Amino acid sequence: MPTAYADLDEASQVEVLREVALLAAPAFGLHAAAAELVLHGFNTTFRLDTHAGAVAMRVNTNSMSSIANVEAQQAWQHALRRDTDVIVPDPLPAAEGGYVALVHSAALDREVVVTASSWLAGEDLGTLSTPEQARALGALAARLHTHAEQWEPEGHGRFPRFASTLFGDPDLLTAAVAGDDGLRDLVTEAWERCERVFARWAAQPAIPLHADLHGGNLKWHEGHLAVFDFDDSGLGVPALDLAICAFYLRGGEDEGVLEDALREGYAAVRPLPDVARADHEALVAARQLLLANSLLASTTANQRSEAEAYLRITGDRLRHWLGTGHFTRAVPAG
Template identity: 75%
Template sequence: MPTAYQDLDEPSQVELLRGVADRAAPRFGLAPTEVRLVLHGFNTTFRLDTPGGPVAMRVNTNSLSSAGTVQAQQAWQHAIRRDTDVLVPDPLPVDGGGYLALVRSAELGREVMVTASTWLDGEDLGTVSTPEQCRALGELMATLHEHAASWEPEGHHRFPRLTGTLFGDPDVLTAAVAQDRELAALVSAAGQRCEAAFERLADEPVVPLHADLHGGNLKWHDGRLAVFDFDDSGLGPPALDLAICAFYLRGGDDDHGPESAVRAGYAARRPLPDLATEDAEALVAARQLLLANSILASTTAGQRADAAAYLRITGDRLRHWLDTGRFTRTLPRG
């Protein structure tokens, strides 16, 4: 009996998905000479070397987005490339129209969504660190929000509404921590506080958000930021994008400077959202719960192996936030 995909080791998973990428390539008019792994994470990205230049191909292994949502995300990305000075990869169309190929995989037991785009030069940033990069990130975010507000507003319904702590994803976290009374209590208390903040934001104006602006989805090349990976995009208040970004910035020795620089960059182009500090912190902390839930739901070998340790980290971070009122990924020693 074949081994289930989620039980394969990482090299075996990658080779299986490489086959999916090979079968998807002709749908985008591509004849790659080489297919190389870029990242095997929640989803999986390959670099395809072609006679026309390199192409990034994304195999949506764990994505919970619908086909319609992926099409909307790719269409917005193309419009950003066309209408603004923000550097983004340009999605490649498939034969028959649209930006999405569906490739049947017997091993996964379903059709897999595949997208492709032009290649972005430069190395992944990894960590947004310098004041210049942080300010540029704030300016980039504000530009995305301005564009989103005016871009095809009648089509905004094609994006999911990013409501609630888990954005509507199935809750696997509650059951996973049920046997650990202390951790279960922390997750429950944090979840209630986060849900209350989302409820208070329910009537705020919403626009399409990138919803995953961190160094792993950014490149820094010739003094400019480029952004990719729009898979988490959905409708939400602009304050949510700032909070998600803040989650990733709060992880170094300086837990205030980078975030302040991002906010300054944002304010230079667009007024900052008016949000109570308590609600802003809850939106930052909500990212911790969402990520823990996503790792538990993932079929990717490396993430499954890390899940137990990440739950312990989650508990420590939530405890600190509930005790102090400020969320940080870097906890005090001792």
């Protein structure tokens, strides 16, 4: 009996997905003999060198996005490329229309969503470590929000709505922490606090958000910040995007300096969202719950191996937030 995809080692998973990427190439009018791995994470990205130049092909291995969601995300990305000076890869249209190709994978036992885009030049940013970088990220987020407000809503109805802590994803956390009373109580209290904040913001106007603005989705390109990976995009309030940015800036001695720079960069382009400090901290902490839940949902080998340890980290960080009112990723193990 064949080994289930989730039980394959990382190298074997990559080979399964490489085949999917190569099979998808003709759907975008591309021909490539090889697909070079870029990242095997929650989703998996390959670089294809084709007659049309380098192409980034993303195989939606674990994505919770529906086809309609993906089409909306790609349409917004294309509109940003068309309408603004924000540097983003341009999605490639599929030959049959839209931006999506479906490839059946026997190993995954389902049809897999694949997208393709122009290759984004520049160096991967990784961790944002300087005020200059954080300020550039704030300005980038503000430009995204300004465009999102003005963009003719050709895809708004197809975006998911971020109305709760897990963004509508299935809840795997509750069962995962059920056997540990201390961790269960921390997760429950944190979740309830986050849900109250999401409920308070539910009536506010929602716009498309990138919802995953961190160094892993950014590049420096000709002296400017470039952004990619719109797979988490959906409708929400601008304050949520800034809280997600802040989550990834928290964790070092200079986290306050970096977050101040983030806000300065944003305010230089558009007014900052008016949000109470406690609500902001809850939205930052909500990211921790979402990531822990996503790791539990992942079939990717290295992420599956990290899920249990990440639950412990989650408990330590939530305990600190609930006790101090400030969320940080730099918490000693409890």
